[in-house]
Amino acid sequence: MPTSKKPAADHPGYAQQCPVGRSLDIVGDRWALLIVRDAFDGLRRFGEFRDNLGVARNILADRLKKLTDAGILDSVPASDGSAYLEYVLTKKGEALLPVVIGLRQWGEQHLFAPGEAHSKLVESKTGKTLPRMQPMGGDGKPLTASQVEVKKAPAKRAPGRPKKSGQ
Structure with missing residues (x-):
């Protein structure tokens, strides 16, 4: 590759x-x-x-x-x-496959009227529709947006700036 x-x-x-x-x-x-x-x-x-x-x-x-x-x-x-x-x-x-699948599934769910025709994403081996992508917790249970948070990276010091005392 x-x-x-x-x-x-x-x-x-x-x-x-x-x-x-x-x-x-x-x-x-x-x-x-x-x-x-x-x-x-x-x-x-x-x-x-x-x-x-x-x-x-x-x-x-x-x-x-x-x-x-x-x-x-x-x-x-x-x-x-x-x-x-x-x-x-x-x-x-x-590695962008999950991004494309997730965006596609979001579009299928939110941008098409019920019953409106559109292409389907299926597993090539079985022909079955792919299950919805869902983030999972360490326990294997689906997570909602309220159960996920962003941990910010620590701020970087400007190059050449000395550390503050105690750092």
Whole structure:
């Protein structure tokens, strides 16, 4: 599997201590996450992404470059031996699967009327609809938002600033 090309420090927003903020710097754009979704669906070539998304060529080229630079996608020679490049998910990109599934399931639950037709995400081996993703506690029981909290990282001192006495 291809690997990341640039460390996270090379991306905008790196100074943020929030993992959500740093992640959105890379995949928070509409087209970026739709490209990742389509890569999970097996699309690999520039033209396939363009045709499926209906996105302008310049925007698609920019997002593919950003995703490649971030180590989400890797560009490789075409599998059929042609002169084209193909874009494949790296391990880092494949790790976005729970994000895509979670967003999809949220959309299914909140953005479609009851009975309204939409595509379904199923397990390829069984054809069964995937169960809802749910954070679980150490005891294996589902957690609600009120049972989860964010522990902030300690504030960093400015470089070259001495420690306060007692630290």
